[in-house]
Amino acid sequence: MPLRLDFTNMMAGPLPGAAGITADQWALGAKRFTAAHEAVRARHASGTLGFIDLPHDQVALEATLAVAAQFRGTVTDVLLLGIGGSALGPLALRAALRPPHWNELDDARREGWPRLHVLDNVDPASIAAMLARLPLAHTLVLVVSKSGGTVETMAQYLIVREALEGAVGEARARERLVFVTDPEVGALRAVARAEGIVALDIPPNVGGRFSVLSPVGLLPAALIGIDVRGVLAGAAACAARCGSPELATNPAGVFAVLQWLADREHGAHVQALMPYADGLRDIAAWFVQLWAESLGKIRPDGTSVGPTPLPALGATDQHAQVQLFMEGPADKTVTFIAVAGREEQGSIPARHAERPELGYLGGHTLGRLLEIERQATAGALAARGRMNATITVPAVDAPSVGALFYLFELATAYAGELYEVNAFDQPGVELGKQFAYAMLGRPGSEAARAQWDALPSPDPRWQV
C-alpha cells in the first residue's frame, strides 16, 4: 500500500458553513498546479533541482555503502557534526527507523551497530559533555556541511578534531574522519584533499535542506544499520506517483496546492504537521526547516510571503496545542500522519473494572486508541470548520519514510512556484551571518561592522 492523502476535511461541503476550499478555488489550484509542475520540470531539466535525482542515484548510494562498510565493526559510536538540514535528516532517520532511544540500548539490542550522536549546535555545555563521555578511540566523526564552511560546524570540527587527535593520535584521527560536502568548493573539501580524508559528495545542485536522500542522510543511516535501499525505493515509488501534471493524481501537488490555497484564500498561514507516531516526530521537525526556509521569502514585488510550519505530535499535543487549533483563530491547517496496521499492537489489560475512568479501556489496544484519537481530533476540527488532512502510511518503515521525505520535498518545490518565490535559496539569513562575522573579526566583514555599529543600542527605558 502506498501512502494516501485524504483531504475531505479541507474542502467546502464536507466542512460546515463558509469553511473550506471551494470548487472554484480548487479549479484555480489545479490550473496553477499545471504551470507549477511544468516550471519544476523545466528547472529540473536545466539541472538545478538535484534532489529529484537522488532516489535513483546508484553511484552515490554505492559510494555511501562502501564507506559505511569500511567502518562496520570498527567503531561503537558515530558522532555527526552538522546543523540545519545536515542534522535534521539524520535525526529523523534514526528516530523513525531504529528502535526508540537507540543510543540508550546496549550492544546486543543494537545488534552490534554503533550509536549515533548528533551535535547540531555550538552550546559549549553540550560539546563538553559529549567529549567527556564518548569513547573517542572507537568513534567515527562525520562532518557534514554543504558549503564546507558553515560557522557552527567548523567550530565543532576544530574542537572535536583536537580531542580526537588527543585520543588516538594525528594519523589515526585522519582515518576516523569522514566529510560530507560539496565535491569542489569549500574548506572541508580543500582539507579533505590536502590531508587524504575520506569525503562523500553532496551534489552541487542539492541544497542542505533537500539533502536527506544524499550521503547527508544515507551515510549516518547506513552506519547504524538502516535499510537505506528501502528508503530510496520508497522515495522512488513516491516520485513515480508524482509525475503527473494533473493535480488530482499527484499527491505532492495536492499537498502543495491545499496549503497554498488555505493560506491565500482562507488565511491559514500556520500549517501544522502532526504525526501520530513517536517515530515520526522528528520528520515534523525536518519538515519545519524545509517548509519555513524554502517558502519564507520576499517576492520580486517586495511582498513577504510564507506560511509558518508548526511541529506537533499526536496524541501528545492533544494536551498542548489542540485547544488552540480548535478554538483559537481559524488561521491554521493541520496535516495528520496516520500509520496503518497497528490495530493489534499494545493490548490494554482489563483491570479496575469498577472505575469508570479505567474499566472501558480493557480489551482495547494502544494502536487502536491512537488511531481513534486521531480520527476523533480530525472529526472535532472538521465539525468546527477547521481545515485538516490526513496522510496515511502503511507502517513506520524505510519505504514509507523515504516516500514522506520525497513527498514533502517535491511539494516544497511546487509550493515555491505557487508562492512565486525561489524555494532553493536563503538570502534572509545573510545579514545575521555578516553581523556575526563582523563581531568575530572575519576578514571581509567591515561593511557589516559599520551597519552593525549603526543599530540602536539597548535602551534602559525598555528593560526590566
Place this chain on the structure above:
Amino acid sequence: MPLRLDFTNMMAGPLPGAAGITADQWALGAKRFTAAHEAVRARHASGTLGFIDLPHDQVALEATLAVAAQFRGTVTDVLLLGIGGSALGPLALRAALRPPHWNELDDARREGWPRLHVLDNVDPASIAAMLARLPLAHTLVLVVSKSGGTVETMAQYLIVREALEGAVGEARARERLVFVTDPEVGALRAVARAEGIVALDIPPNVGGRFSVLSPVGLLPAALIGIDVRGVLAGAAACAARCGSPELATNPAGVFAVLQWLADREHGAHVQALMPYADGLRDIAAWFVQLWAESLGKIRPDGTSVGPTPLPALGATDQHAQVQLFMEGPADKTVTFIAVAGREEQGSIPARHAERPELGYLGGHTLGRLLEIERQATAGALAARGRMNATITVPAVDAPSVGALFYLFELATAYAGELYEVNAFDQPGVELGKQFAYAMLGRPGSEAARAQWDALPSPDPRWQV
C-alpha cells in the same frame, strides 16, 4: 543577578519605519496591565490560582522530598507516565538541570541517581520498547494525572502495572508505584486509597499546565538529584519581582503586554521562544503548551483569539526558521533567552589558519560564538523591523529555571486577562475527547456517538 528582559527591539523608534510598539500603544498596555494585575490578584485571593502559592509551599516540598528520599538508592530507573503538563515540566527540568543525555550516562556519571524515562504518548512501539529494556525489578513508576482519569495515562498505567507485577509480584509492584494526582477526585486517588499506594497531591486549584512547581515536576526532579529547593527559590525570587501593578517594574507583566500588543496592534500572532542553550530547549516546548492551551480560546462575544507559540532553538534554528522570521510575513515576535557567563567556555583551537572559513575561529570560544550569533540574529531582525526581545538569565541553573517557569506562568495569567479569556480551562478539547470515548464505547458517550456518526465521511473525490 536576576533575569533581565530587554525589549528595545519591540519598540517604535529603535525599530525602523512603522514597526514596533508606539508610545500610545505602550500607554494603553500599561493601563490595561494595571487592571489585569488587579484581576489576577483578586482571582488568587479568591483561591483559584494555586500556581502562585507553589514557590512557597513548604508542606508540598517536604512531602515530595520525603517520598524521593524513600526511594533513594533503591531504584536505578524512574518511569514517568503522563501527558501534556504532566510530562513537559519534568522533561524541561531534566534537560535543563541534569547533564545532557542523562539516561545515556553510566552510574558513576549520574552519581548514583536514577535515569528518568518519560512516556508521554500511547504509541505501542514506544511502550513495548521501553518495557523490553527497562530493569523493571529496579524501576519506580510515577503515574501523573491531575484529573486522575486521563485516557492516555490510564492506558499506559494498565499496561505498565501488569508488566511491573509480572516482574516483581503484586505486593512489591504496589510499593514501586507513586501516583501524583488530585487529593480527592479521580480514579488514581481512589485506587491509591483502596490499595495503599503512595500518592502526592496536585492542589485542586492548580491545573496540569501550571503544575511544574508542584510534585508533578518536583518529585521526578528530586528523584534524579535536581536541586528542587533552588528551583522554588528562583521562582519565589521571580514572584517577588512580579508583585508590582506598575508595568515598567513587572517582568511578567512586560512579557504579557508586549506579546498582546504585538498581536493586537501589529498582527504578530506567531510568537517564537528561542533559547540559545540546548538545556533550555524543552522549556520552549513546555511554554508552547502553556501559552497555546491557555490563550487559544473563544471569548464571550464569540470571537476566537490566541497567539500561536512557536518553539525554536538558537543557534540551530538560524539554519531552519530564521529565514522565515527575517523575510516571511511580519506576523511574528521572537523572544530570545540568552545565558550570561559562558564567554570562556569551549575554546576553539587555532588550526587551518590558511583557510578563510576556518582561520578566523581560532582563539574564540563557543560561548562567545553562541552569544555573538544571538546578538547578530536579534540585530538583523531589528534592522528589518522585526520585533524581538531578549530574556537573559545568569546561568542554566536551578534558580534561573524556576524563575523562567514562574515568569511565563504569571505572564500567561496576565495575558488571559488582556485577551479577555479564561486562561485556566480547555473546553476546546472536550469534543475530541467525547468522540474518542464514543468510539471506545465508554459509558455516557452516546450523544457524542450520534454527533460523530453525522459527520461527513471521507470522500473519494478528495483522496489521492
